[in-house]
Amino acid sequence: MSVRKIEAVDFFYLSMPEVTTEGDGSQDALLVRVAAGGFIGWGECEASPLVSIAAFVCPMSHGACRPVGASVLGQPLETPEDIQRIASQIELDSMDLLQAPHTWSGVEIALWDLLGKVRSEPVWKILGYDESFRKLPYASQLFGETPALTFQQAFEARRQNFRAVKFGWGPIGRGELKTDLEHFEAAREGLGKDVLLMVDVGQIFGDDVEAAAARLPLLEQIGAVWLEEPFHTSALEAYAPLSRRSKLKLAGGEGAHNFHMARHLIDYGRVGYIQVDCGRIGGIGPAKRVADYAVSRGVTFVNHTFTSHLALSASLQPYAGLRSHEICEYPFAPKPLARHITSNHIERDSEGYVAAPDGPGLGITIDSEAARRYLVEVEIKAKGNVLFRSSDQI
């Protein structure tokens, strides 16, 4: 029998017709399709589609700055170890290509999806889990422009029976402390006493421990579950002292683009929740490694997902089998694109829970026709060659 090899990797840059400056990551998407030995797998990169495509096709600069594609195309794909081997190759051969992990993430996810289809098994089973435990999804959304709007949104999420809600970004940290506190209070009032409330401030305090600490008393008073991303992903020296002063746990990690960065947030930053975006950290493999490490350190793993249900499925796999790591980020009101591009979705059950699908691979089907409606035309030429040209053969 001939060895199955990666024959093609295709990127599809999708976008809403209009993209605004709001912090809503569902306004565009970069789908990745891989083909090997008659099978197809789908993945999704998180973050700039154009730059991520460029990192796959760019000319080589030198031996440690090769395009991601050079380590992927033509490689054998029979086992999870094959995926790991490609990852290690990219770590060396694209060492100086900063965007590489963001590009590789979507490809890696697609390789797992393909491998699952070959084996007719869900990815979480290939990862070694016997069971996919259901998760409590929190509705993830942005703070309103005013406390009154935040209240309304909170009230609406509660009306839709979410048992956990996260508010993030928006005006927090950009104006007066008083306004931030009003937003926090409005969120709690809109949700009522029993709904879990998480707060995400999107790195707004840089590495300013005192500014973040000024928000702690009220967050503790309203019973927030966590304070997320008070600082720059790498500002471990700010995370640690805030964590020591805080009764509520800190959360962070979505910016980690390798296993080590997530580990450092646990070891040095002392977060209580480690949040991993499979579309950035290098895919499902390193995310699983973070989940294992979190378990060993008594820290809770949470997915970071703000895009499609393909990305959501990918992000659930690494901790599907961890029963006590129960919370899950669930995009509450994504842009139509993020909903339309998959034919099926991970819906809440009658008790409000979700779970990683039982279908082969990621268990999510791409709606090609819908995806085509959002396709962005791209062409990249260099050194006399067309390095990339978008195709509508989704």
Next chain:
Amino acid sequence: MSVRKIEAVDFFYLSMPEVTTEGDGSQDALLVRVAAGGFIGWGECEASPLVSIAAFVCPMSHGACRPVGASVLGQPLETPEDIQRIASQIELDSMDLLQAPHTWSGVEIALWDLLGKVRSEPVWKILGYDESFRKLPYASQLFGETPALTFQQAFEARRQNFRAVKFGWGPIGRGELKTDLEHFEAAREGLGKDVLLMVDVGQIFGDDVEAAAARLPLLEQIGAVWLEEPFHTSALEAYAPLSRRSKLKLAGGEGAHNFHMARHLIDYGRVGYIQVDCGRIGGIGPAKRVADYAVSRGVTFVNHTFTSHLALSASLQPYAGLRSHEICEYPFAPKPLARHITSNHIERDSEGYVAAPDGPGLGITIDSEAARRYLVEVEIKAKGNVLFRSSDQI
């Protein structure tokens, strides 16, 4: 008087006609030219030119994933604080664009060069130094393919009166331990007893402490100054235990793409030499911050430079005034491109030392005609717009 604003940022992707897989970063270059109020500044990005250009011009994905250009063009440029303000803006607005620091680095360097020309002062003076102390350059080169070739190269560097030489990459860690040791010995024999010898293994051991530790006894025996980059830039948990077992100091940091990462190599990785590439870490500002931090922690700052003398000048500025931080990386045998694209060079004085130039800004002049000979044609189109098209108006 009207405020000086950044009117234009132009990128020039230069490349040798042929690019090979050797670990030689001087095979291509990304020059950056900024224009503001009748002044011109030049900078250089290190790493993939195409991807770095894409990160400047890409369509916005959302509020925290904007192109680097959005935070730069039109901004006032009167003081160093203006540069810092743009850097902070990019940190928030391009948070999810992984390549952003690599792109911004070259722009930032060009802004310092421009500011120096406005003030008729070298950048190191604007950074607060009264004097630019001379540095001891080490010839930076790759290990030979065989120990015999390594010996020859070492002998040649000594013949050229280099008092310090670094060997790196090549076959080390890719074959048997015995071969590595033969290379180390050949390097020392070729250099003789008195020449400083540094060894760089280019992250080859990933996070495998034992593999790296197996090389320590001989490196100690031949009196190496440091062992550089045994591990992945982020593998702090491998650096620290190796450092504790090692009599010679560890060096690392060229992969740091922000101040925090360099700081963590000092605080958690316990390196004795912190190596900073201004073309990656976000430019001269964060590199100076690392230099200050290194001083406070008794660690020695060293530049990382493997490209042109424009990049070399930029990399010398952050520690020009630190008398006791004396070692400096100096590309020994770069490709013709790296030598040709500047009209003047930082040459060794009669005693073999080099220094950051005294001229305004970076003190280096671009040779436009020479640069044009290496120009790579690039075109990037998306969403119906030409986002970038290379120009030969260098």
